[in-house]
Amino acid sequence: MKYMNIAWGAFFVFSLSACSHSGSDVVEDLTVMQLPVVQMASHTEKNDLPTLHTTYLENAGDIHGIIVFLKQRYLEGTSNKEMFDTHSQAHQVYICLTNLEQAGLLNRHYYDQHNAEGLLALHNQLKPVVMKMQAQIGLTPQA
Template structure:
């Protein structure tokens, strides 16, 4: 992949995400709602990760990964952010923090239509 002046819209959207950090007031008793939000978030994250890897990283040279101006590097930065969100999604499920799961869902949903 060659250097690009502008990153694809999906990379810009991922880069702009502020990962919500939500303290757990009291654990939710609604396991169905929590599991549903967790699965929705996981599905978006898994699909975005697969799409990024498939669309941008199939024929990447090692040097491109470390070139901060390359699209491959930008993709790896986005994948790292998705991994951070994935960890928060798992943590919020473990803590039974439905508010945290909902906030993650709110920031992830716009990625579906990119």
């Protein structure tokens, strides 16, 4: 009988977590996203500067787009109290916004240092989040 109660308890907990967790969303992805720290291996060739600039601009655009998405989707109509409640979704979004601000600073640093590897690593971290964001708002990702 004791084992039956444990089994039902485990089933109940797992079924509740499955219902409340319908898949990872952008906030969850950004919460666990690690910003890449990449030391520059070699100086970028002059002919690679246009590629460097393009990657920098794409990263900056992606960061800006994610920030706008988060503010519109999760923060409109929230109260100041929610912002400071560590269990609220608004608080988690503010943490994500802080992480994105750091990503923007890192993007600029990599660009200023001509660190193509760092820019590409940041790009590879942001792209899955952008694709998930586009899917959530009904846009088809661009190839």
